[in-house]
Amino acid sequence: MNVRCDLHLHSCLSPCGDCDMTPNNIVNMAKLCELSLIALTDHGSCGNCRATVAAGERAGVAVVPGMELTCREEAHVLCYFPDADAAEAFGQYVYARLPDFANNPAVFGAQLLLDAHDRPVGEEPRLLLTAADIGVYDVQALCASFGGVAVPAHLNKSSYSVLSALGFADPAMGFSACEITPSCREELLVREHPELRGMLFLKNSDAHDLGQIGTAEQTLPLSAPTAQALLAYLRGR
Template identity: 50%
Template sequence: MKLYYDLHLHSCLSPCGSDDMTPADLAAMCALAGLDVVALTDHNTAGNCAAFCRAAQRNGLLALAGMELCTREEIHMICLFPTVQAAEGFSRQVARRLPPLKNRPELFGHQYYMDEWDLVLGEERAMLLAAADIGVGEAGALAARFGGVAYPAHIDRASFSLLSVLGLWEPSLGFSLAEVSPRCSPEFRQRSDLTGVRLITSSDAHSLDQVWTAEHAMDLPEATTHAVLEYLRGDLPF
């Protein structure tokens, strides 16, 4: 079955995410956009994933719990998991390896925990934008310990991407999949060092108006998180 996806979305728990990116409003916007499969990937936390997944289910969407991990090298990685519990376990590991910095909401934005009905449950005080003490070469194995998949985010961007930091694609890191932005140029996709690398496109939406319309699809045998993760691992035809 052909399912339209966006696997890189932020909620109001990300300090750079708009305060109106509540789990409920984000899920509703994804449904209005015609998406089928979505993932919440806040910066260095899965704290709003449970609420988002419940709101997404209410809107008829298949939702994955995830995170946008910032590695030691300041490379952003998308990490997706089969269950909310697995994502939260991974999130606890990441929290232990974040520097002891406090968020400054007046500079970076608020970090709100919310339930699936838009009730504010609290505010995260730690700075979620900081780099975790987890190397890019470790991220994939750590996500796999929780049954998840990790791959480099928005590699076509000039900052916080694997290519902007390393200068070229490094096969020895073991990633066969990467994310590009919706406006990635055809020329970028044809880079010689990306030969054989599977590319998917997600929005990295930080506000409701940035949620991308249904354009990019995956062909799955069934609408389950297991099938999505198999597709991302390359166990299903791409």
């Protein structure tokens, strides 16, 4: 079946995310946009995933728990997981490898933790924008050990992408799919980087505010609008 989806969304836990990006606001905006599947991918944390999954269940929108990981090389990689338990376990692993650098909300923005009814339950004190001590060559296998799949984010961007950091996407990294920006023409990118030939391409909004959700107009051929179906598709199964 063809599933309308947006697989790169930030909540108010990301310091660059708008404070209106709460679990219920996100899933209800996704519903208004007629999206069947979304992914929450905050910077360096899965702390709002469980709440957003629960909010999505009430709204009838499936939520894939995930993270946008900043690797040691300053490249962003989207990490998707089958359920909140796996995502939170991965989040704990990443957190232990983030620099112990305190967030300054006045400079970077607040990092708000909410429950499934959008009630505040805390604020993350450690800055989540910094690079974890995890190499890009290790991310795919690491995600797989938690039942997940890794996808390099906004691959064509001139900053915080695998291509901008390293200049090429080495097949030894193990990625079978990648994300590009909605305006990117994949045939031109493949012509410039032939190592990308045969990869699956995703186009997501990278939404940091409610108005950006669903703007990428992405439809994927999935067996069902579920995290498990998405992971199987990204693995090429």
